[in-house]
Amino acid sequence: MHDIRLLRDQLDRLRDGMRRRKKLDELAPLLDRAEELERDRRSAITELEAQQAQRNRLTQEVGERRKAGREATDLIAAGRAAGDVIAALEHRKSSAEAAVQALLYELPNLTFDEVPEGGEEANRIMRAWGAPRPDGSLIKPHWEIGERLGMLDVTRGAKISGSGFIVYRGIGARLVRGLMNMMLDIHTVEHGYEECSVPLVVNRASMTGTGQLPKFADDMYHINEEDLFLIPTSEVPLTNLYRDEILDATELPKSLCAFTACFRREAGAAGKDTRGLLRVHEFDKVELVKYTTPETSLTELELLTSHAEVILQRLELPYRVVLLAAGDTGFASAKTYDLEVFAPGVGKWLEVSSCSVMSDFQARRANIRYRPAPGEKPRFVHTLNGSALAFSRIIASLLEHGQQPDGSVHVPEALQSYVGCSTLR
RNA sequence: GGCGUGGUGGCCGAGUGGUUUAAGGCAGCGGUCUUGAAAACCGCCGAACCUGAAAGGGUUCCGUGAGUUCGAAUCUCACCUACGCCGCCA
Numbered sequence: 001m002h003d004i005r006l007l008r009d010q011l012d013r014l015r016d017g018m019r020r021r022k023k024l025d026e027l028a029p030l031l032d033r034a035e036e037l038e039r040d041r042r043s044a045i046t047e048l049e050a051q052q053a054q055r056n057r058l059t060q061e062v063g064e065r066r067k068a069g070r071e072a073t074d075l076i077a078a079g080r081a082a083g084d085v086i087a088a089l090e091h092r093k094s095s096a097e098a099a100v101q102a103l104l105y106e107l108p109n110l111t112f113d114e115v116p117e118g119g120e121e122a123n124r125i126m127r128a129w130g131a132p133r134p135d136g137s138l139i140k141p142h143w144e145i146g147e148r149l150g151m152l153d154v155t156r157g158a159k160i161s162g163s164g165f166i167v168y169r170g171i172g173a174r175l176v177r178g179l180m181n182m183m184l185d186i187h188t189v190e191h192g193y194e195e196c197s198v199p200l201v202v203n204r205a206s207m208t209g210t211g212q213l214p215k216f217a218d219d220m221y222h223i224n225e226e227d228l229f230l231i232p233t234s235e236v237p238l239t240n241l242y243r244d245e246i247l248d249a250t251e252l253p254k255s256l257c258a259f260t261a262c263f264r265r266e267a268g269a270a271g272k273d274t275r276g277l278l279r280v281h282e283f284d285k286v287e288l289v290k291y292t293t294p295e296t297s298l299t300e301l302e303l304l305t306s307h308a309e310v311i312l313q314r315l316e317l318p319y320r321v322v323l324l325a326a327g328d329t330g331f332a333s334a335k336t337y338d339l340e341v342f343a344p345g346v347g348k349w350l351e352v353s354s355c356s357v358m359s360d361f362q363a364r365r366a367n368i369r370y371r372p373a374p375g376e377k378p379r380f381v382h383t384l385n386g387s388a389l390a391f392s393r394i395i396a397s398l399l400e401h402g403q404q405p406d407g408s409v410h411v412p413e414a415l416q417s418y419v420g421c422s423t424l425r
Numbered sequence: 426g427g428c429g430u431g432g433u434g435g436c437c438g439a440g441u442g443g444u445u446u447a448a449g450g451c452a453g454c455g456g457u458c459u460u461g462a463a464a465a466c467c468g469c470c471g472a473a474c475c476u477g478a479a480a481g482g483g484u485u486c487c488g489u490g491a492g493u494u495c496g497a498a499u500c501u502c503a504c505c506u507a508c509g510c511c512g513c514c515a
Contacts, residue, residue, distance in 0.1 A: 042475070042476095045474075045475050045476095045484080046475060046476065046483095048475090048484080049474090049475060049476085049483060049484040049485085050475095050483080050484090052483085052484055052485085053482095053483060053484070055495080055496085056484090056496085058495065058496085059443075059495055059496040060443075060444090060496085062443075062495055062496070063443035063444085063495095063496075064443085064444090066443075067443080072495080073495095075495065076494095076495040076496095077495080078495080079494095079495030079496075080494095080495060081495095082495085083494090083495075083496095246435070246472095248435090371435085373454095374435095374452090374453045374454065375453065375454050375455095375469095375470070377472090378472080
């Protein structure tokens with residue numbers, strides 16, 4: 001969410017931000033309405049507070065007269081009248097406020113200056129590591145490899161839960177467990193993240209805090225009776241951990257990581273890249289989250305991205321780092337690097353990580369602040385997050401990239417001790 | 426699930442309708458003293474918002490939301506949450 005003051009002072013900046021995302025046509029009317037509502041909100045507040053000050057004087061005098069043993073019926077009548085006016089102004093204020101808030105909730109974050117303008121076509125490949133294998137056209141897709149090795153049971157996953165739910169079996173399940181341990185070990189021991197084990201179910205306030213709600217409600221699994229949501233990523237619980245809190249500056253940067261399942265309805269995505277493990281409703285992920293000062297968030301983004309890259313390098317998977325253009329950058333993000341890994345069997349670069357700095361967009365929604373120094377005013381932190389990494393697509397890529405002529409699959413050296421073998425067969 | 430007791434500033438904690446402008450303490454900041462530090466003493470010390478060029482003025486906030494009242498931290502109701510006991514249960 002944006003600072004409501006931008007509607008007064010820096011409407012042009014908001015407009016320009018939407019333009020860079022190619023969303024100005026869609027959002028300009030919304031901005032104008034918000035600006036108008038914000039003016040009305042302020043005038044209501046000004047009037048309301050003058051009335052409240054007046055009433056405070058009245059009621060205080062009532063108290064004084066009572067104490068002196070005198071009548072105050074005239075003041076009480078005046079107070080009652082003031083109360084009616086105040087109630088009306090309060091209503092005007094709160095409805096304007098709710099309306100502005102609702103509009104602000106629909107506005108995506110402003111991207112940083114170095115983020116290229118425009119849509120997906122303006123994405124910029126920053127660097128690449130490793131090389132796709134030259135015999136890619138001979139490689140089978142991961143669903144065939146996985147089924148043949150008895151690692152994946154897509155059919156029974158669909159039977160027990162529905163399409164898009166995968167059963168990993170045998171060495172496949174062991175691979176999931178190995179990846180989890182390997183990634184968490186590297187992030188905690190080598191990169192200094194605190195490991196967290198968090199709920200997979202969160203409340204509405206948490207989903208609003210990180211920006212999934214209200215705009216993207218249709219993408220979430222919702223539990224009606226308790227009004228709870230299945231997390232689409234552990235970014236949600238990890239970032240909401242410090243909702244409504246004031247951190248000490250000495251605690252920053254704060255680095256957290258968690259392994260969780262992630263749940264996505266993927267409403268409207270039917271038919272696109274749906275085979276095998278490419279797009280599923282439930283997948284595992286190790287997530288990195290950081291809380292930083294505004295001054296350090298961009299350097300911390302580079303660091304966090306490099307932490308995700310380390311995993312890919314240990315897994316010996318060729319990948320590239322893509323700086324997303326403004327129009328392709330997520331709703332809450334100010335700057336995002338996608339990590340894409342090559343899967344030769346399907347012949348595609350798969351997005352296995354998205355590393356973002358959210359500036360103060362989430363911090364403002366979730367009210368997460370820090371105190372720069374003792375006695376100073378609290379400021380909003382910057383929040384960052386990145387997958388490191390998303391399992392299902394990594395497994396797809398591992399199977400395809402590691403496929404050998406005899407149909408077995410090579411296990412990268414760093415993973416061997418975690419999986420207990422050097423070849424999946 | 427039932428009954429009971431709580432939720433007050435960064436932390437602890439007093440406060441049962443009107444000088445609450447939320448006592449007091451801890452922590453923090455500044456000062457006196459000291460070669461320096463500690464101790465002692467003195468002062469300052471919550472957040473958000475409106476208005477204003479500024480100085481300043483004003484409003485709101487005692488778990489959340491409604492209500493009663495001229496006036497609510499205080500009274501009423503609902504909800505959230507913590508703890509205790511009972512019930513159920515892996």
